Amino acid sequence: xxxxxxxxxxxxxxxxxxxxxxxxxxxxxxxxxxxxxxxxxxxxxxxxxxxxxxxxxxxxxxxxxxxxxxxxxxxxxxxxxxxxxxxxxxxxxxxxxxxxxxxxxxxxxxxxxxxxxxxxxxxxxxxxxxxxxxxxxxxxxxxxxxxxxxxxxxxxxxxxxxxxxxxxxxxxxxxxxxxxxxxxxxxxxxxxxxxxxxxxxxxxxxxxxxxxxxxxxxxxxxxxxxxxxxxxxxxxxxxxxxxxxxxxxxxxxxxxxxxxxxxxxxxxxxxxxxxxxxxxx
Amino acid sequence: xxxxxxxxxxxxxxxxxxxxxxxxxxxxxxxxxxxxxxxxxxxxxxxxxxxxxxxxxxxxxxxxxxxxxxxxxxxxxxxxxxxxxxxxxxxxxxxxxxxxxxxxxxxxxxxxxxxxxxxxxxxx
Ligand SMILES: C[S@@+](CC[C@H](N)C(=O)[O-])C[C@H]1O[C@@H](n2cnc3c(N)ncnc32)[C@H](O)[C@@H]1O
Numbered sequence: 001x002x003x004x005x006x007x008x009x010x011x012x013x014x015x016x017x018x019x020x021x022x023x024x025x026x027x028x029x030x031x032x033x034x035x036x037x038x039x040x041x042x043x044x045x046x047x048x049x050x051x052x053x054x055x056x057x058x059x060x061x062x063x064x065x066x067x068x069x070x071x072x073x074x075x076x077x078x079x080x081x082x083x084x085x086x087x088x089x090x091x092x093x094x095x096x097x098x099x100x101x102x103x104x105x106x107x108x109x110x111x112x113x114x115x116x117x118x119x120x121x122x123x124x125x126x127x128x129x130x131x132x133x134x135x136x137x138x139x140x141x142x143x144x145x146x147x148x149x150x151x152x153x154x155x156x157x158x159x160x161x162x163x164x165x166x167x168x169x170x171x172x173x174x175x176x177x178x179x180x181x182x183x184x185x186x187x188x189x190x191x192x193x194x195x196x197x198x199x200x201x202x203x204x205x206x207x208x209x210x211x212x213x214x215x216x217x218x219x220x221x222x223x224x225x226x227x228x229x230x231x232x233x234x235x236x237x238x239x240x241x242x243x244x245x246x247x248x249x250x251x252x253x254x255x256x257x258x259x260x261x262x263x264x265x266x267x268x269x270x271x272x273x274x275x276x277x278x279x280x281x
Numbered sequence: 282x283x284x285x286x287x288x289x290x291x292x293x294x295x296x297x298x299x300x301x302x303x304x305x306x307x308x309x310x311x312x313x314x315x316x317x318x319x320x321x322x323x324x325x326x327x328x329x330x331x332x333x334x335x336x337x338x339x340x341x342x343x344x345x346x347x348x349x350x351x352x353x354x355x356x357x358x359x360x361x362x363x364x365x366x367x368x369x370x371x372x373x374x375x376x377x378x379x380x381x382x383x384x385x386x387x388x389x390x391x392x393x394x395x396x397x398x399x400x401x402x403x404x405x
Contacts, residue, residue, distance in 0.1 A: 145322075160393045174314050174315075174316060179396055180398060186293065
């Protein structure tokens with residue numbers, strides 16, 4: 001475990017300069033830390049870190065954080081994302097199409113927003129957006145606009161219907177759109193470079209096409225100064241070496257690939273996934 | 282496809298194409314929808330745009346309104362102007378039509394608002 005790549009995320013978005021990297025604590029709130037449950041969890045995470053691990057992304061119920069609307073935000077976000085239609089049985093294995101589960105997607109996006117302020121008011125790109133659950137989530141969290149890129153026309157048809165869902169009158173994520181293209185081709189040409197503020201993605205892990213995960217990261221870093229991405233924990237050492245000094249493992253998550261994904265023989269499998277933040281040098 | 286995206290797309294990815302920009306728009310169906318206005322965001326994005334391309338795209342769709350043909354100075358403090366840019370960038374959407382490569386005439390279809398930028402193997 002390379003300690004230097006992990007940092008305390010316990011700063012709020014009102015603090016422009018984050019403290020230097022020390023430990024790996026993920027905070028899902030930017031309110032005051034009076035919630036006992038969260039404190040307990042933090043203690044647990046600290047212990048974990050001393051043993052050299054990355055803490056799991058906190059999933060503590062946040063309802064007791066005083067004075068903030070944030071707890072409801074996380075819950076509402078998850079509820080909405082549960083309504084987002086995904087690949088279902090049409091998932092294409094060749095393209096590594098498995099959706100980010102609603103709960104995970106909500107926690108990830110909520111962390112990116114509350115710890116780093118990188119979604120609200122930002123122009124966001126979602127690479128390999130699939131049916132658009134991260135895109136829709138970013139829009140619901142107040143992104144100025146979101147553009148999703150995917151190679152699969154069938155997934156983007158579902159994306160279109162999701163963006164016109166009004167989530168029971170809450171809000172229609174109309175301010176998003178999709179481009180059908182191969183992210184690794186030169187279609188995302190230099191005109192796009194540096195245009196986005198933030199890239200979010202759950203890229204193909206590279207089990208079907210070796211190295212595609214890091215190709216996505218490379219393209220992401222051309223589009224925006226910061227990229228938040230999910231990667232298999234088993235590839236962490238490799239990634240951390242390759243992007244030394246330019247990445248932080250923010251959290252380790254359990255990713256449930258559900259039974260609808262045909263090639264899995266068991267009903268569902270849990271794989272361990274890292275949320276990694278990449279930055280331009 | 283919003284005009285913000287149009288401003289960034291090119292056909293340079295096609296073998297033999299030099300600039301491939303801007304792509305022509307042939308629109309069959311255009312939709313206007315309301316998107317929340319964010320002053321700070323619009324002022325930040327303007328310097329990244331190709332203004333001529335934006336103006337011409339809006340004009341070709343018949344939606345340039347009274348958007349000035351050249352970018353004005355001090356736009357950061359001109360909310361009226363920023364709102365116009367916001368409208369053109371994010372609220373106008375081409376639902377059905379085609380994008381056209383200025384050099385080869387290659388057409389990229391736009392269906393249900395999604396531009397199809399996939400290339401055939403012999404084009405790359
Ligand atoms: C793991 S899925 C994630 C889907 C969605 N973002 C989510 O979080 O649920 C990866 C996505 O990448 C897309 N993809 C795979 N290869 C691609 C490529 N070369 N260019 C663009 N998209 C690609 C797949 O179609 C799929 O939708």
